[in-house]
Amino acid sequence: MSDPAAALDARILAAIAAYALDDDAFLALAVDLFAYQIANNRPYAAFARSLGFDADRLPQSLEEIPAAPAAAFKEQRLATFPPQQCVLWFQTSGTTQGTGGRHEFDSPALYEAALLASFDRMMLADGQRLRYLLLVPDPRHHPHSSLGFMMDVVAEWRGDGEHGWYVSDDALALEPFLDDVQRACSEDRPVCLATTAFALVALLDALASASSTLSLPRGSRIMETGGFKGRSRIVQRDDLYREAAHRLGVPISMIVAEYGMTELSSQYYDALESRSVTEPRVKRAPPWLRSLVVDDQGRPVPDGIVGSIRHIDLANRGSVIAVDTEDLGAAVAGGLVLLGREPGAELRGCSLDAETLLRRRG
Amino acid sequence: MAEETLRDLPARAIIGHIAEAAARWRNADFPPRVRATASIEARLGYSLPVIEYALDRLFFGITAQGLETAITAELGSVETLDGPLLHESAVGAWARGVEWAVVVSSDTTVGVALPAALFALCAKARVVVKDRSDALVAGFFETLAEEHPAFSHAAIALPWDGGSDPIEDELFTTADVVVAYGRDEALAAIRGRCGPETRFVPFGHRASIGRLSARGVQELDAMRADALVRDALLYDGEGCLSLHATFVTGRTGALAQVASLLAAAGERAALEFPVGTRTPERIAAIAGYRNLSRYRAATRGGAMIDTGTAVVVEGSLDAPPPFLPGALVVIPISGDDDVAAYVAAHQLPVQALGVDVVDPAAIELAARIGAVRVCLFGTMQDPPLAGHHGGEPRISPFVRWLDTQ
Numbered sequence: 099m100s101d102p103a104a105a106l107d108a109r110i111l112a113a114i115a116a117y118a119l120d121d122d123a124f125l126a127l128a129v130d131l132f133a134y135q136i137a138n139n140r141p142y143a144a145f146a147r148s149l150g151f152d153a154d155r156l157p158q159s160l161e162e163i164p165a166a167p168a169a170a171f172k173e174q175r176l177a178t179f180p181p182q183q184c185v186l187w188f189q190t191s192g193t194t195q196g197t198g199g200r201h202e203f204d205s206p207a208l209y210e211a212a213l214l215a216s217f218d219r220m221m222l223a224d225g226q227r228l229r230y231l232l233l234v235p236d237p238r239h240h241p242h243s244s245l246g247f248m249m250d251v252v253a254e255w256r257g258d259g260e261h262g263w264y265v266s267d268d269a270l271a272l273e274p275f276l277d278d279v280q281r282a283c284s285e286d287r288p289v290c291l292a293t294t295a296f297a298l299v300a301l302l303d304a305l306a307s308a309s310s311t312l313s314l315p316r317g318s319r320i321m322e323t324g325g326f327k328g329r330s331r332i333v334q335r336d337d338l339y340r341e342a343a344h345r346l347g348v349p350i351s352m353i354v355a356e357y358g359m360t361e362l363s364s365q366y367y368d369a370l371e372s373r374s375v376t377e378p379r380v381k382r383a384p385p386w387l388r389s390l391v392v393d394d395q396g397r398p399v400p401d402g403i404v405g406s407i408r409h410i411d412l413a414n415r416g417s418v419i420a421v422d423t424e425d426l427g428a429a430v431a432g433g434l435v436l437l438g439r440e441p442g443a444e445l446r447g448c449s450l451d452a453e454t455l456l457r458r459r460g
Numbered sequence: 461m462a463e464e465t466l467r468d469l470p471a472r473a474i475i476g477h478i479a480e481a482a483a484r485w486r487n488a489d490f491p492p493r494v495r496a497t498a499s500i501e502a503r504l505g506y507s508l509p510v511i512e513y514a515l516d517r518l519f520f521g522i523t524a525q526g527l528e529t530a531i532t533a534e535l536g537s538v539e540t541l542d543g544p545l546l547h548e549s550a551v552g553a554w555a556r557g558v559e560w561a562v563v564v565s566s567d568t569t570v571g572v573a574l575p576a577a578l579f580a581l582c583a584k585a586r587v588v589v590k591d592r593s594d595a596l597v598a599g600f601f602e603t604l605a606e607e608h609p610a611f612s613h614a615a616i617a618l619p620w621d622g623g624s625d626p627i628e629d630e631l632f633t634t635a636d637v638v639v640a641y642g643r644d645e646a647l648a649a650i651r652g653r654c655g656p657e658t659r660f661v662p663f664g665h666r667a668s669i670g671r672l673s674a675r676g677v678q679e680l681d682a683m684r685a686d687a688l689v690r691d692a693l694l695y696d697g698e699g700c701l702s703l704h705a706t707f708v709t710g711r712t713g714a715l716a717q718v719a720s721l722l723a724a725a726g727e728r729a730a731l732e733f734p735v736g737t738r739t740p741e742r743i744a745a746i747a748g749y750r751n752l753s754r755y756r757a758a759t760r761g762g763a764m765i766d767t768g769t770a771v772v773v774e775g776s777l778d779a780p781p782p783f784l785p786g787a788l789v790v791i792p793i794s795g796d797d798d799v800a801a802y803v804a805a806h807q808l809p810v811q812a813l814g815v816d817v818v819d820p821a822a823i824e825l826a827a828r829i830g831a832v833r834v835c836l837f838g839t840m841q842d843p844p845l846a847g848h849h850g851g852e853p854r855i856s857p858f859v860r861w862l863d864t865q
Binding site for chain 2: 144145166167170173426446450451458459
């Protein structure tokens with residue numbers, strides 16, 4: 099790792115450890131990080147230059163920092179270090195487009211520090227040491243899943259020494275899961291069920307078809323993540339959480355949504371104070387991650403107005419600091435409210451669309 | 461005295477009534493049209509000029525001559541709908557209309573269900589239209605009933621709410637013909653509810669593309685660019701006849717010139733046809749595409765002009781069209797083989813091929829790529845009533861031939 103990279107990492111790690119970073123300090127670090135990235139990441143530098151920014155003209159505000167579209171990770175390598183220094187990479191899913199890309203790292207240190215610091219505060223504020231039941235991609239089979247990696251780190255460093263993976267090739271291994279739930283119950287060991295929304299639906303469907311309910315040990319919680327893009331079945335979050343509470347015996351306030359993406363190194367979680375309801379929940383970022391809600395021209399919109407979400411993630415030291423997404427949300431006091439697809443949105447027109455084309459092509 | 465039905469009327473009389481009703485709807489101040497316009501605007505979010513343009517195209521196209529031309533082209537004569545006509549072979553043939561036709565417009569393309577319904581009526585079939593934008597079809601059917609009471613029982617408009625109306629089971633199983641417009645899933649679901657003998661005519665979602673010849677590139681001026689851009693931007697590019705990608709033949713540098721002309725035309729088009737209301741998802745998708753295009757232009761080169769309301773992007777043969785409002789994709793090619801390879805590689809079901817000149821090469825290209833229409837730029841969104849939408853006949857699905865010997 100180069101000296102500038104190491105120096106930046108030290109500053110970012112300090113912010114993560116302190117779990118605090120005021121606006122001025124954030125901007126100063128962000129600008130330094132941007133300068134480092136355009137010096138070492140050629141595509142990002144070209145993109146920034148097309149928007150009028152280079153080493154001689156650095157952004158003066160967070161709004162000015164050029165944000166690479168998330169899809170740019172699929173276009174070419176977006177890294178500040180040579181390929182041979184890559185020690186970890188995650189496959190970006192590509193949402194409704196075909197091919198994925200890679201988010202590369204020359205060190206796992208920032209990623210691990212960031213995820214643990216957030217997880218500790220947003221999922222383990224009570225300091226519990228939990229048993230992790232993982233309905234997310236198993237890193238043994240999916241070594242480039244960011245979610246699998248994240249939960250593997252959490253289970254390793256924050257678990258009780260026993261954890262299990264129950265999803266393989268998109269299929270739920272129900273019997274081993276139920277056996278391990280039974281064991282946790284008999285040991286009165288609270289669990290953290292970390293699951294994708296889709297896997298949770300599959301679990302609840304399986305329990306419902308067996309007319310079965312579970313009662314997870316007191317103190318258990320659920321971390322749910324991901325949406326339903328590309329899935330044939332979509333369940334509204336309110337229905338999902340109510341059914342999960344009913345079938346798994348976990349209070350709704352202990353069901354927490356994590357919001358992250360492979361192109362980032364940090365995660366958002368439901369703010370503690372918004373967990374008493376299912377909707378709307380406010381997503382809270384850690385101090386080294388900021389979001390802007392922007393309009394179709396990339397201009398920030400006022401709080402409460404819906405727009406696309408842009409992330410500025412200082413832990414993305416090895417790639418790009420700012421990432422534009424097509425996720426919708428609105429800035430509110432204390433965080434961000436994500437908006438899903440409008441179920442009743444009017445369909446227009448008889449044109450082919452990208453999703454249909456992709457589906458037809460298999 | 462029993463009320464007259466469509467079967468009691470000569471086909472030419474039916475055509476006359478339809479044409480008269482359409483003539484009333486050509487008046488933008490005709491109250492039912494005003495109501496339909498407001499309903500479409502509220503439901504779909506298109507701007508008023510866009511809706512007025514769509515309704516003008518629709519109703520100015522519905523004429524007695526247009527209907528007669530289409531029917532004669534397919535059936536030989538209009539009178540064959542009235543009873544057996546003796547042919548030279550001494551075999552009589554009667555293009556007898558079916559009893560019931562159902563037309564489902566599961567998506568909200570403005571007025572898409574109407575031509576099919578009108579041809580069914582010309583065949584003297586009773587027709588039920590299930591349409592999301594029912595204010596338009598229902599309003600027009602009311603006008604028809606004012607023209608002649610036989611239409612009041614023969615032309616029925618009901619709302620389509622996604623397929624949950626219990627009446628549909630009976631409709632679909634008993635109809636002689638079901639014509640359906642929609643996405644793959646909707647068509648599959650409707651098809652599955654039809655009776656075993658029901659004639660099912662599906663119109664799935666398709667794409668349209670354009671090809672500028674080398675000469676077309678040379679001759680491209682502001683007026684021609686306006687025509688091309690209107691094909692692309694009207695209805696937010698959401699029609700099967702919308703121009704989704706334009707292939708540009710020619711020398712290096714031609715593309716930049718074309719992109720520049722199209723961008724200027726895009727700005728003019730935005731004044732004539734203002735952008736309406738879009739969903740936040742759509743807005744985010746457009747913004748995402750614009751950002752990605754800017755990123756690609758910065759990192760790989762290539763044309764990218766953003767006018768605010770439209771974005772002209774140099775596309776690649778490797779990527780399918782984005783299918784997004786306001787996106788004008790121009791793709792450089794060395795010849796028509798590139799277009800055919802593109803369509804095959806991306807498995808594009810092509811509706812129309814827009815060209816600068818309809819010559820044998822254009823027709824050959826259209827045939828190669830499976831297009832069902834080849835036409836000049838500027839007319840892509842204005843198909844003739846007698847045209848074979850989706851490659852299908854207009855009135856034939858609604859008749860069963862009765863031979864008399």
